[in-house]
Amino acid sequence: MDLSQFRREYLRGGLSRSNLNSDPVLQFTEWFEQAQNIEIADPTAMILATVGSGGQPHQRTVLLKYYDEKGFVFFTNFESRKAREIKENARVSLLFVWLDLERQVMINGTAAKVSTAESARYFMTRPKESQMAAWVSSQSHILSSRQMLLQKFDEMKRKIGEGKVPLPSFWGGYRVAPVEIEFWQGRQNRLHDRFLYTRNGASNEWTIERLAP
Numbered sequence: 001m002d003l004s005q006f007r008r009e010y011l012r013g014g015l016s017r018s019n020l021n022s023d024p025v026l027q028f029t030e031w032f033e034q035a036q037n038i039e040i041a042d043p044t045a046m047i048l049a050t051v052g053s054g055g056q057p058h059q060r061t062v063l064l065k066y067y068d069e070k071g072f073v074f075f076t077n078f079e080s081r082k083a084r085e086i087k088e089n090a091r092v093s094l095l096f097v098w099l100d101l102e103r104q105v106m107i108n109g110t111a112a113k114v115s116t117a118e119s120a121r122y123f124m125t126r127p128k129e130s131q132m133a134a135w136v137s138s139q140s141h142i143l144s145s146r147q148m149l150l151q152k153f154d155e156m157k158r159k160i161g162e163g164k165v166p167l168p169s170f171w172g173g174y175r176v177a178p179v180e181i182e183f184w185q186g187r188q189n190r191l192h193d194r195f196l197y198t199r200n201g202a203s204n205e206w207t208i209e210r211l212a213p
Helices: 024-037 080-086 116-123 128-136 146-161
Strands: 045-051 057-063 066-068 070-078 090-097 103-114 171-185 193-200 206-211
Touching: 024 066, 024 103, 024 171, 045 080, 057 070, 057 080, 070 080, 070 116, 070 193, 080 128, 116 171
Parallel strands: none
Antiparallel strands: 045 057, 045 090, 066 070, 070 171, 090 103, 103 171, 171 193, 193 206
């Protein structure tokens, strides 16, 4: 199928150096709030890219649960492929795509597990059904049938009953500590605006450079 004529112009606006916050986390907050304000579907959805020891990249969509100057946090099964690859290579990339605003944000950094206490605090805020689902899904492993998964879920519901669901030892969060954050704003004629923040390891300060589209 030839898709070469499938295109549109990006005309919503531009991005200049004078409009950028010197702190990329604060700049991210500004853009994230704008995405929320126009009610973009799933503004917390981000593509997580990992590369294991074999060198093959893998991508999937995960949900940002909170962030601050220390990094961006998501949760998963520690036996999943993403977790196995992070164990082999902690360098990861996150990508937010907010096409309604013609914007992207790319975050490159290193992922590390959050504390068990931090994972437990978040786990307790999840709906009970989601808590139970974390127990029954052997994430990324081969599943013989959906019926078997649903059967395990029903068994879990009967076992837990009205009780509380404990935090699985194989489930928790990762914090991605950023070393680079790029803000991309679509522009007419594919002359997009791109600004790259790079953290200086010695001073922990950020430098900002404009990149060619």
